Amino acid sequence: MRPLEAVDGVPREPIWRLQQLAGNAAVSSLIGGFVQRQAGAAAVSGAPMPRPAAGPLGDGQVADAVRYYTVQPWRYTAEIVTQLRTALGLDAAGGVDAALVQAVATWQQTEGANDPALTVDGKAGPRTLPRIFRHGLNEPGAGEAFGRSVQSGAIDEWATLATPEARLRRLVELVNVSLGAHGVPAVTEGFDPNPTNDGSFDFPTWRMLVGRTPLAAEQLDAATAREIAQTIYHEARHTEQWYRMAQLRAGQGLSAAGIAAELGIPARIARQARAEPLTPGSMQGLIAQGWWDSVYGAGAEQRNATLEEIDHAAAAVRQARRRFAAHPTSANQAVLDQARARFDRAYAAYRNLPEENDAWATEPAAGAGVTSGTPPAPVEQSGPDTAPGEGGPATLGPDTRLAVEPAVGAGGEAGSEASEGPGDGALLAALVAAGAETDQVAGPPPAAGRPSHEILPEVGES
């Protein structure tokens, strides 16, 4: 629920006034008339007024959602609106009207309820669009196919692969098949040096970095095996996002050198993107624009603050936990509770970033393709194959990811599309990552292009 902007083409005040005068049903009809800007043929002929579009949104929400589209005409072009209406089963030519936003809201409520659930606001923004128009690694069946390949190619072969290095190499080989099938350049692999991360995509070096601990376990239960597949797929989705952003900028006319400098990605990746631009005005271009806005555009500052707050909040939890362990007083318990609540808020904000919301929504399909843990160890076998005594815990707890998820209600705005500004700063943005370091693994992030990362479950567990 953000404040309404005054600058728009929708008559806000008349609607507000009408609400003082008439019942909601009548107002809905009138709102429909306003936004459709169509002749009321039915009314002229004496037939009943058209019924208000059915859906979960109230009158004020309908007007707010309509405004979301109409104040961004360079994004929600007639062609985009037509595609959206068609995808939602509406008549293609109706434009932006109450029926459209109610249909979007209904879709968000029914099809978008998977984790992270979309906010039901009728706004098909950067979180909702990639779920309606599934593409690349999020195409139906793509994640499941990767998960099945992980099962047979890595989990079932876990003992034979023997070392964390070999396991990581195999997992990344497998995900590169998925990336290649969708036209995304392959990644190389490494271990993530940040102990707070399950994994990350280091776009300056185009490397996928994965936490070493689960790969060092001698055996995996099914839940942990799924977790590994999902982490890899999550980071691969980020790889795809970054490549789509590069293709977007290519389609907008940026040179390969400009793309490399702006996004902070390797020159060879930028050159490839330059040769395969996204079509300006296309749905996939609009979706990539949503990610670009978040990472490099108007959302960059807030994104960096969000990612930094995650680190600070996690550190506060660790410190409070140590203090409470040493002195389990009620005061220290209160501090710990506060720190956990702060972390929950930070975590919800992080998952609500458009590129994270999309990656979190994409990864479960990979887990669905993993059906079991590693095969039981041979009972009596010994010899050279028993070498990989890497130590460390055998598995992560089966519900560790759940443990870091915010409590219900903690992230009231999770999935909201409301954070988009109406500005068209996209094309004018400075080369935010110009001169980005070539290797960001251990150093601080570039100003607007911090690698995406996931948070180790232990941080927020209670």
Ligand SMILES: [Zn+2]
């Ligand atoms: Zn992520």
